Each structure stands twice: as C-alpha cells, then as structure tokens.
Amino acid sequence: MSDPAKRPLRIGLAGLGTVGAGVVKMVQTHAELIAARAGRPLSIVAVSARSRAKDRGVDLSAYAWEDDAVALARRADVDVFVEVMGGENGPAKAGTQAAIAAGKHVVTANKALLARHGQALAEAAEAAGVALRYEAAVAGGIPVIKALGEGLAGNGITRVMGVMNGTCNYILTEMEKTGADYADVLADAQRLGYAEADPSFDVGGIDAAHKLALLSALAFGTKVDFDGVAIEGIERITLPDIEQAADMGYRIKLLGVARMNADGLEQRMQPCLVPLSSPVGQLDGVTNAVVIEGDFIKGVTLQGPGAGEGPTASAILGDLIDIARGLNVPAFGQPAASLKPAARSSGGTAAAWYIRILLRDAPGMLARVATVLGGHEISINMMRQYGHEGPGAPVVIVTHPADTARMQSALTEIDGLEVSLAAPVALRIETL
Amino acid sequence: MSDPAKRPLRIGLAGLGTVGAGVVKMVQTHAELIAARAGRPLSIVAVSARSRAKDRGVDLSAYAWEDDAVALARRADVDVFVEVMGGENGPAKAGTQAAIAAGKHVVTANKALLARHGQALAEAAEAAGVALRYEAAVAGGIPVIKALGEGLAGNGITRVMGVMNGTCNYILTEMEKTGADYADVLADAQRLGYAEADPSFDVGGIDAAHKLALLSALAFGTKVDFDGVAIEGIERITLPDIEQAADMGYRIKLLGVARMNADGLEQRMQPCLVPLSSPVGQLDGVTNAVVIEGDFIKGVTLQGPGAGEGPTASAILGDLIDIARGLNVPAFGQPAASLKPAARSSGGTAAAWYIRILLRDAPGMLARVATVLGGHEISINMMRQYGHEGPGAPVVIVTHPADTARMQSALTEIDGLEVSLAAPVALRIETL
Numbered sequence: 001m002s003d004p005a006k007r008p009l010r011i012g013l014a015g016l017g018t019v020g021a022g023v024v025k026m027v028q029t030h031a032e033l034i035a036a037r038a039g040r041p042l043s044i045v046a047v048s049a050r051s052r053a054k055d056r057g058v059d060l061s062a063y064a065w066e067d068d069a070v071a072l073a074r075r076a077d078v079d080v081f082v083e084v085m086g087g088e089n090g091p092a093k094a095g096t097q098a099a100i101a102a103g104k105h106v107v108t109a110n111k112a113l114l115a116r117h118g119q120a121l122a123e124a125a126e127a128a129g130v131a132l133r134y135e136a137a138v139a140g141g142i143p144v145i146k147a148l149g150e151g152l153a154g155n156g157i158t159r160v161m162g163v164m165n166g167t168c169n170y171i172l173t174e175m176e177k178t179g180a181d182y183a184d185v186l187a188d189a190q191r192l193g194y195a196e197a198d199p200s201f202d203v204g205g206i207d208a209a210h211k212l213a214l215l216s217a218l219a220f221g222t223k224v225d226f227d228g229v230a231i232e233g234i235e236r237i238t239l240p241d242i243e244q245a246a247d248m249g250y251r252i253k254l255l256g257v258a259r260m261n262a263d264g265l266e267q268r269m270q271p272c273l274v275p276l277s278s279p280v281g282q283l284d285g286v287t288n289a290v291v292i293e294g295d296f297i298k299g300v301t302l303q304g305p306g307a308g309e310g311p312t313a314s315a316i317l318g319d320l321i322d323i324a325r326g327l328n329v330p331a332f333g334q335p336a337a338s339l340k341p342a343a344r345s346s347g348g349t350a351a352a353w354y355i356r357i358l359l360r361d362a363p364g365m366l367a368r369v370a371t372v373l374g375g376h377e378i379s380i381n382m383m384r385q386y387g388h389e390g391p392g393a394p395v396v397i398v399t400h401p402a403d404t405a406r407m408q409s410a411l412t413e414i415d416g417l418e419v420s421l422a423a424p425v426a427l428r429i430e431t432l
Numbered sequence: 433m434s435d436p437a438k439r440p441l442r443i444g445l446a447g448l449g450t451v452g453a454g455v456v457k458m459v460q461t462h463a464e465l466i467a468a469r470a471g472r473p474l475s476i477v478a479v480s481a482r483s484r485a486k487d488r489g490v491d492l493s494a495y496a497w498e499d500d501a502v503a504l505a506r507r508a509d510v511d512v513f514v515e516v517m518g519g520e521n522g523p524a525k526a527g528t529q530a531a532i533a534a535g536k537h538v539v540t541a542n543k544a545l546l547a548r549h550g551q552a553l554a555e556a557a558e559a560a561g562v563a564l565r566y567e568a569a570v571a572g573g574i575p576v577i578k579a580l581g582e583g584l585a586g587n588g589i590t591r592v593m594g595v596m597n598g599t600c601n602y603i604l605t606e607m608e609k610t611g612a613d614y615a616d617v618l619a620d621a622q623r624l625g626y627a628e629a630d631p632s633f634d635v636g637g638i639d640a641a642h643k644l645a646l647l648s649a650l651a652f653g654t655k656v657d658f659d660g661v662a663i664e665g666i667e668r669i670t671l672p673d674i675e676q677a678a679d680m681g682y683r684i685k686l687l688g689v690a691r692m693n694a695d696g697l698e699q700r701m702q703p704c705l706v707p708l709s710s711p712v713g714q715l716d717g718v719t720n721a722v723v724i725e726g727d728f729i730k731g732v733t734l735q736g737p738g739a740g741e742g743p744t745a746s747a748i749l750g751d752l753i754d755i756a757r758g759l760n761v762p763a764f765g766q767p768a769a770s771l772k773p774a775a776r777s778s779g780g781t782a783a784a785w786y787i788r789i790l791l792r793d794a795p796g797m798l799a800r801v802a803t804v805l806g807g808h809e810i811s812i813n814m815m816r817q818y819g820h821e822g823p824g825a826p827v828v829i830v831t832h833p834a835d836t837a838r839m840q841s842a843l844t845e846i847d848g849l850e851v852s853l854a855a856p857v858a859l860r861i862e863t864l
Contacts, residue, residue: 034585037585037765039762141729147578151579151747153753154462154746296743296749297742298573299737303733304729305730314728325759325760328757
C-alpha cells in the first residue's frame with residue numbers, strides 16, 4: 001500500500017441528508033466492487049452535519065465527526081471533500097473554498113453554489129491542482145456532465161436542452177393524467193415529498209436554471225452566466241393549456257435550452273411545447289432527460305432519474321471513482337481562465353408559438369387578433385376555438401416561426417385591445 | 433511545449449473508410465476546440481489504408497503514409513494507434529498487438545476484434561501501461577462505455593439491455609411502417625447503404641452480439657464471453673408477427689440483454705417484444721438505445737445514432753481526448769487479471785412469451801395447443817385468433833412468465849402435433 005496511487009482515497013462527507021446518507025450506503029454496500037473499479041479503496045474518514053444526534057439509518061460510528069464543514073475540509077486525513085449540504089453560500093461555499101485552499105479535491109451536488117460561484121471555484125481548483133466535480137448537480141443520476149465534457153468533447157456543441165426538474169415534470173404530467181389543476185397537484189406533490197414546502201425554487205424554474213447555466217458553460221466554453229438565463233416557471237400553466245396543446249400533438253414541459261447564436265449565448269428555462277412523439281415529449285413523472293446536439297454526433301438523449309437518494313449518490317460515486325483513478329478534467333471542460341464571458345443573445349432564435357387567448361364573446365374579436373398578428377408579420381399555422389369558459393371563448397393559435405421580440409410586441413398590442421378577458425398566454429414550440 | 437503533458441498527442445490512423453475519413457474531418461475541423469478541451473493538440477502524423485490512390489474527400493497530404501498497419505503502429509512518432517479497419521483478425525489484430533507491444537495507446541472501433549481477443553488485448557495493454565479504448569465499438573456515437581465504466585461505476589449493475597444494430601431496427605420499423613415484408617425491406621436497406629451486401633452479420637444478430645459481449649464484461653466484471661451469447665437474428669420475423677405484436681401493445685426489437693443470474697451470466701441477442709410505450713419500444717430507424725440498470729441508479733437510457741461517419745468519429749475523438757487528458761481506465765473497468773470467467777446461466781430468467789401458431793383449420797386444434805401448454809404449467813394470459821392466412825388460422829398467445837427450457841419443450845411438443853401448418857414462433861417479452 002506504499003504506492004500513493006493504491007492508498008485509499010479518503011473522503012470527508014459534509015452533509016448527511018438524503019444524499020449524504022445515500023453516499024454512505026453506497027460506499028458501505030459496494031466497498032469491494034468500488035475498490036476493484038477505482039483501483040483503490042474509497043474510505044469515508046469523517047463526516048459533518050447540523051445535528052450529530054439525529055438517526056439517519058446508517059452506521060456512522062467508524063467515522064470521525066466534525067461540527068464544522070470548514071474544519072472537515074481542512075482535516076489532514078481527508079483527500080476529497082464531498083459537499084452535499086446545499087445552499088449557494090454559507091458552509092457549503094466556505095467548506096468548498098477551504099477544501100480547495102487546503103489542496104483537497106471537491107465533489108459537490110450543489111448546483112446553486114456552482115451557478116453563482118462556479119468560475120471562481122474552478123479557477124481556484126485549477127490553481128491548486130485539484131479536481132472540482134459536480135455530476136450530481138445536474139440531472140441527478142444521469143451522467144450528463146461526463147457525456148458532455150468528455151464523451152462528446154470532440155464536437156462543436158450546437159444545442160443543449162432538457163427537462164431537469166422532476167418536481168415540475170411530475171406536476172405537469174399529473175395535471176394531464178388526473179385533470180386536476182396546478183394548485184391541487186402541487187399540494188399532492190408536497191404531501192408526497194416531491195416538492196418542498198417552499199416550492200418556488202422548483203416550480204419557478206430557478207433550480208433547473210442553475211443546472212442549465214452549468215451545462216451551457218461546459219457546452220460552449222463560456223463563463224457560467226446564471227443571470228443570463230431567461231427564467232419562467234410553470235405557475236401560469238393551466239389545464240386547458242395542457243389539454244389544448246395535447247389536442248395539437250404537443251406536450252408542455254419546463255424545458256431548458258442553451259444555444260450559441262451569432263449574437264451570443266441563448267439560455268432559456270421556460271415552459272415550452274414539444275412534440276408528443278419526441279423522447280422529451282414522452283417523459284413522465286420525475287424522470288429527467290437531457291438532449292445534447294453536436295455537429296458530428298447529431299443528437300444524443302440521456303434519460304433517467306433526476307433526483308433521489310440512490311441516483312444522486314450514484315453520480316457522486318462516479319466522480320469519486322474518477323478522482324481515485326487520477327482523472328482531473330477542468331470543471332467546465334477547459335481551463336477556467338480560457339472560458340469566455342458569455343455575450344447574451346437578444347431574443348433568441350425564432351420559433352413557432354402557441355398562443356392562448358380567452359376571447360370576449362362579441363363579433364369581430366378573432367379578426368382583430370389576426371389583424372394584430374398579421375401587422376407584426378406573424379403568420380398563423382393553426383387556429384382552434386374551443387367551447388366557452390364562462391364568459392370567454394378560448395382560442396388557441398399556433399404560429400409559423402417568429403422571433404421573441406416580434407411576438408412580445410404583438411402580445412402587448414393584443415393585451416391592449418378589449419378582445420381578451422385574460423392576459424394572453426404564449427409558449428414557444430421547441431423543435432426536437 | 434517541453435512539458436510532455438502539453439506536447440501534441442500524435443495519432444497513427446489505420447483505416448480510411450467512412451469512419452477513418454470522419455476522424456480526419458473532425459480533427460481538422462475542430463483542432464483549436466479539441467486542443468482547448470484536451471489540454472494539448474491532437475495531431476494525425478501518419479495514416480494507413482489499402483489503397484493510397486483512392487480519393488476519400490479529405491486532405492491527407494500532411495500525413496505520412498504507411499502501406500502496413502503494423503509499420504504504422506510501430507512508428508516512433510506515433511503515441512496512439514487508431515484502428516478503424518475492422519475484422520477480428522488480420523491487420524486490425526496485428527496492428528493493435530504491435531501498437532501495444534511498442535507502448536502505444538490504442539483506440540478502436542472494432543467490436544469483432546474485442547469480442548474475440550478483448551481479454552488478451554486488455555491484459556497486454558495493462559502490462560504495457562497503455563490505454564485500450566473502444567467507445568466507437570458499441571452503439572456508435574452514444575457514450576455508453578463511458579457511462580457504464582465510469583459514470584455508473586459505483587453501482588452493482590443488474591441488467592444491461594439495448595438495441596444496438598441500426599440495420600435491424602431500420603428493417604423492423606420499415607416493415608411496420610410500409611407493410612412490406614422482410615426480403616423487400618432488406619433489399620431497400622442494401623440500396624440505401626444501411627445494410628451490407630452480405631447482411632448476415634447484421635440481420636443474424638452477430639454484430640450486435642459482439643457489442644453485448646463487451647457491455648457484459650464491463651457491467652459484471654467477467655471475461656468477454658462472446659460464445660456465451662445466445663444469438664438469434666431477425667430473419668424469421670414476419671409482417672403478421674409485427675402487426676399482431678403491435679395489436680397487443682408491443683413492438684418487436686432485436687434486443688440485447690445481459691443479466692447476472694444466480695447460476696451465471698445470461699447474455700441474449702434475439703428478437704423480443706417490448707412495450708410500445710417504453711423508450712426502447714419508441715425507437716425508430718437506425719437509432720440505437722442502451723438501458724443500464726443498477727442497484728442505486730435504477731435505470732438510465734442513452735439514445736442516439738448507432739452508426740455513421742460523424743457519430744463514430746465523435747466516439748473516437750472522445751477516447752482520444754481522454755487519453756490526451758491522461759485518463760487510463762482499464763478496458764473493462766477493472767484490471768483484466770481480476771475479471772472472472774463468466775459462468776453461463778442456463779435458460780435465463782423466466783419471461784412472458786409471445787407464441788404464434790398457424791393452426792390447421794380443423795376442430796379441436798386450439799384445445800390441443802392449450803392442453804400442451806397447460807401440461808408444461810405454462811398459463812395463458814392473452815389469446816387471439818386472426819383471420820385465415822391461406823389454409824391456416826394464425827393464433828397468437830401471450831403467456832404468463834415461464835422459463836426458456838419449459839417453453840422450448842412445450843414448443844417441441846406442439847410442433848410434433850398435427851395442429852400447426854408451420855413451426856410455431858416464440859419470442860420473449862422483455863419487461864422494461
């Protein structure tokens with residue numbers, strides 16, 4: 001055991017919630033298997049969490065205890081700091097910085113931390129010659145960081161896209177399945193533990209946007225630009241939207257899209273219509289899917305569990321085994337210093353749009369809508385009027401491709417007329 | 433450039449067919465991008481192929497030429513030998529062996545070579561301290577070797593499964609779409625270049641079985657055992673089979689399944705019924721999909737182009753970038769010497785079966801079939817009789833789970849009776 005490459009890789013685990021407990025279980029369950037594959041044993045030497053007393057259903061007796069994540073990160077007997085506490089600042093950030101400063105590798109599941117501080121942490125890690133890995137931070141157990149940053153690294157990436165929040169996808173598919181409306185399904189999701197007591201991070205699209213910002217940096221060699229993500233949650237999506245989209249062969253998904261346009265990086269996390277027949281359109285429940293498109297690969301879709309104890313632990317173990325094997329790829333696929341600031345694309349690429357208007361029941365209403373659209377050179381591909389909802393008649397329009405700016409001004413104008421009883425809903429139709 | 437880790441990684445490319453030309457295009461197109469991601473330039477220094485004269489649509493003038501792959505492999509200025517010639521012996525094998533003996537890394541797309549000689553080559557590579565990588569050999573551009581051997585390496589793998597031959601999937605989906613029969617669609621596929629002049633490797637399931645044997649070794653830590661794969665091609669699949677399977681909510685796929693049972697490793701490459709609604713059931717045309725199931729990850733599905741110039745080159749570039757970055761994972765995920773001989777599972781796990789019998793048009797025929805099945809304790813889940821085909825009446829039966837041995841003896845007995853006008857067709861129904 002004198003060869004350092006054969007010595008155990010010693011882990012300091014910060015955070016003993018669902019994910020932390022999963023990591024302990026996996027390391028204990030597969031010690032032999034992991035040692036064979038990693039070429040050396042993985043051993044947890046110390047752990048840290050808020051409460052020492054709490055029973056987490058795992059045996060921690062063999063591990064040293066630290067009350068403080070920073071102290072854990074600095075321990076002389078720790079080679080890798082595993083951060084599964086969460087939070088974009090506080091102990092997660094302090095512990096990660098301390099670990100890097102002390103020359104320890106870092107494995108984290110913390111998308112918020114990296115979306116905010118990824119560039120600085122990546123630079124620090126490279127300066128210290130340590131690995132900073134985060135497979136568990138994006139799409140749970142799906143090895144998408146590895147696929148994008150390693151397997152497909154020879155490609156010029158053209159688009160990265162995906163459903164990356166299980167809570168939102170669960171809510172949208174349950175609304176469709178049960179016919180219940182948003183608020184009721186959300187309440188169920190909270191009872192089932194799929195949604196937090198404060199769901200805004202999930203349903204507001206912020207959690208998924210954190211993930212998209214990391215994928216963008218990796219895909220396009222740009223500095224992480226979370227503030228550059230156009231974020232829209234699923235709170236406004238109604239049952240009629242879901243039903244009428246389905247009626248036209250589409251499904252509504254909270255879809256993240258990152259694309260490099262001539263004028264800069266386009267990053268969107270918003271409800272979109274996708275073809276029912278596409279892999280992403282088929283996605284049900286808490287499953288995640290990420291589509292990676294490159295100039296030589298064309299498109300690859302990775303699909304699997306986006307969250308949960310086992311899948312997230314699986315991703316963390318993958319990173320730990322890479323480190324044990326001596327792999328050290330820059331966090332964002334190339335030296336952090338070489339990442340370019342992301343110029344932001346204005347408006348984004350043109351797309352077909354789904355528009356839903358609750359028409360006031362009076363003559364000539366539809367004509368006025370059509371006139372406004374025509375005036376903005378937005379041509380109509382499909383239009384359907386549905387039975388009355390109370391006083392109004394819902395009209396659904398699918399347009400031919402139009403860019404965001406033009407669509408926005410048309411909507412504003414329509415909203416200004418007296419034709420619509422509610423603010424018109426407009427959702428992009430993303431082709432897959 | 434004195435730091436060896438920053439010096440260009442020098443490539444000797446053996447084979448200039450579709451894949452070889454794709455590698456040249458990718459290296460030339462993305463030189464800068466690849467250097468940024470790999471941390472050093474990738475440069476092709478020498479190439480080798482059958483005919484030097486042939487125009488391959490790529491500029492080879494900057495590269496030295498070798499008539500002989502072995503000479504190419506031994507060149508002092510080559511760091512990595514890229515083998516895209518194909519063939520399980522001959523120059524592919526000789527060149528690969530020579531490269532390893534000379535201390536060069538090897539990247540190959542050659543599933544036949546590895547299915548036959550993978551163990552010996554992996555041992556030689558590890559003894560020489562060089563990498564032996566083969567992402568392009570399985571499922572084309574889909575980074576499945578990386579996902580299984582690295583990203584999911586912390587899992588106890590329970591099942592690996594997939595559609596890994598685009599030609600077969602194209603033929604089966606075309607039969608379904610066009611209603612044409614096997615022979616006609618195969619002829620079209622040959623015209624379109626999707627199928628070789630001698631299609632037996634593809635439609636006979638051998639090509640896909642090569643790939644499955646590699647996945648099994650990686651998944652279960654066993655020595656590659658190609659001869660242990662139960663192989664059945666798609667030649668016997670008829671249009672009525674496809675239509676009647678669909679009628680019951682299934683699709684027929686040439687499906688590879690590897691599973692570790694109590695009595696040993698189960699490896700099957702054969703036409704199976706899969707649920708229409710499953711990701712694999714949705715698969716059309718030449719697309720491949722691989723499902724990896726593990727005890728912590730549950731299931732991950734990777735889907736994408738299983739062949740073609742771009743996707744295959746993408747997989748080879750991924751391997752080359754890994755090598756440039758200094759990654760050296762054992763070929764089958766753990767030291768070759770530690771791989772165990774694969775005990776072969778007899779019969780394999782029980783499954784529901786689809787049985788198709790062309791009943792002779794006489795009283796009591798169906799009763800006799802049901803009696804035989806009952807006698808073998810195979811109970812019937814669904815049974816449907818269809819309109820006459822000539823003299824016979826096709827009857828389709830879906831059974832409850834029964835193991836292979838029991839099903840085989842029942843079929844033999846049914847075949848022996850005078851009830852069936854043709855040998856009964858039996859296909860496993862694989863749950864996903």
